[in-house]
Amino acid sequence: MSSQSQGCYLGVLGGMGPMAGAAFALRLAALTPADSDQAHIPTLLRNDPRIPDRSSAHMAGGENPLPHMVEGVRFLEHAGAELIAIPCNTAHLWYEQIAAATRVPVLHIIEAVADDLRRMGLPRGRIGLMGTAATLKLGLYQRHLEARGYECLVPFDDEVERDCMASIRAVKANQLEDAYAPAARCIGS
Structure with missing residues (x-):
């Protein structure tokens, strides 16, 4: 070798x-x-x-x-x-x-995100979250980010299924073009 x-x-x-x-x-x-x-x-x-x-x-x-x-x-x-x-x-x-x-x-993915937010000059503030129903409902990001002083904005349950999960399912099905509209809708709400 x-x-x-x-x-x-x-x-x-x-x-x-x-x-x-x-x-x-x-x-x-x-x-x-x-x-x-x-x-x-x-x-x-x-x-x-x-x-x-x-x-x-x-x-x-x-x-x-x-x-x-x-x-x-x-x-x-x-x-x-x-x-x-x-x-x-x-x-x-x-x-x-x-x-x-x-x-x-x-x-740890969430600790890496929090570290990156600080590097970008966002030591505190409001953070919008998108993710799977389990990630959001079980507070995975919320626990870590709120402990670091961030306020987490999470979509309502119907938006998680209609928008977040629709976007995630499209990516998992290798239909990237179909992922953009539901993701944008979730961000805009």
Whole structure:
């Protein structure tokens, strides 16, 4: 093995949905200030769409996705990941259990959002949220952001289903054009 192929990797637990993992990898490459291929972040993407639906597990008694997510982070750890990102909001309902299942640090998506808001000069204020019904109803973002001084504006239940979930379902079905109108409607309400 050459010295360039050795070292640490960023592990990405994707597949929830598959577009989120792929979009994360694309944005990572696009936003990395690199002047050559070799200056980019070595990344391992496990984009496994077989992980059971997180919202169904929490809201409707569906299959528990935790064993599948733990299997994924352990796969990444054994493959050489030294840090893990999970580009799925609802998966973070199990963040503590996932993080406890590996010796590798796991980034917390909501803490990263809060840190980014501060970097952008928004240390406090009103934040509009869109997400799955489970993410919103269970207060995943609200708990973390309100603890940091943000006021969270959440769509009404009928808007979550009509607009947020319609947009999310369109993305998961790879119908990106159909996702814009319901997302815009939710933002405008």
